[in-house]
Amino acid sequence: MSELTEFQRRVLHVVRQIPEGRVATYGHIAHLAGSPRAARAVGSTLRNAIGAEDVPWHRVINAQGGISFKGDIARAETQRRLLQVEGLEFRARWTFELEVYEWTPEEAFWSVDWRDDELG
DNA sequence: TTGTTGACTCCCG
DNA sequence: CCGGGAGCCAACA
Numbered sequence: 001m002s003e004l005t006e007f008q009r010r011v012l013h014v015v016r017q018i019p020e021g022r023v024a025t026y027g028h029i030a031h032l033a034g035s036p037r038a039a040r041a042v043g044s045t046l047r048n049a050i051g052a053e054d055v056p057w058h059r060v061i062n063a064q065g066g067i068s069f070k071g072d073i074a075r076a077e078t079q080r081r082l083l084q085v086e087g088l089e090f091r092a093r094w095t096f097e098l099e100v101y102e103w104t105p106e107e108a109f110w111s112v113d114w115r116d117d118e119l120g
Numbered sequence: 121t122t123g124t125t126g127a128c129t130c131c132c133g
Numbered sequence: 134c135c136g137g138g139a140g141c142c143a144a145c146a
Contacts (some may be wrong), residue, residue, distance in 0.1 A: 041142035043127035085122045
């Protein structure tokens with residue numbers, strides 16, 4: 001059994017709330033976990049979380065709207081496949097329209113998409 | 121225990 | 134638009 005830090009527990013808690021077919025950036029997760037500058041640590045936390053069934057690690061991507069990987073292309077391929085299965089359409093091999101799929105917990109407070117009416 | 125590295129991001133030149 | 138550096142928190146040697 002491994003010990004998790006407060007930060008890591010918060011990260012996993014937030015990630016578990018990302019809905020299917022939606023994504024959130026490392027930076028956003030870090031922010032929600034209480035350490036806005038710790039985007040990097042979010043990555044290492046998720047790395048250790050691969051395999052944990054209740055943690056949708058693949059729904060966390062970089063600020064440019066793409067899949068991050070250094071060397072481990074196998075993991076990246078898996079992540080891309082999982083996202084595609086959830087309905088996400090890529091515009092390039094590793095990138096997609098972040099504005100279309102990005103999720104923010106704030107929206108959970110709204111049962112409908114109010115933005116269309118708002119802008120008229 | 122200390123130093124380095126990493127699924128990152130933001131800020132400057 | 135691109136490259137460098139700082140900031141953050143863990144993992145690892």
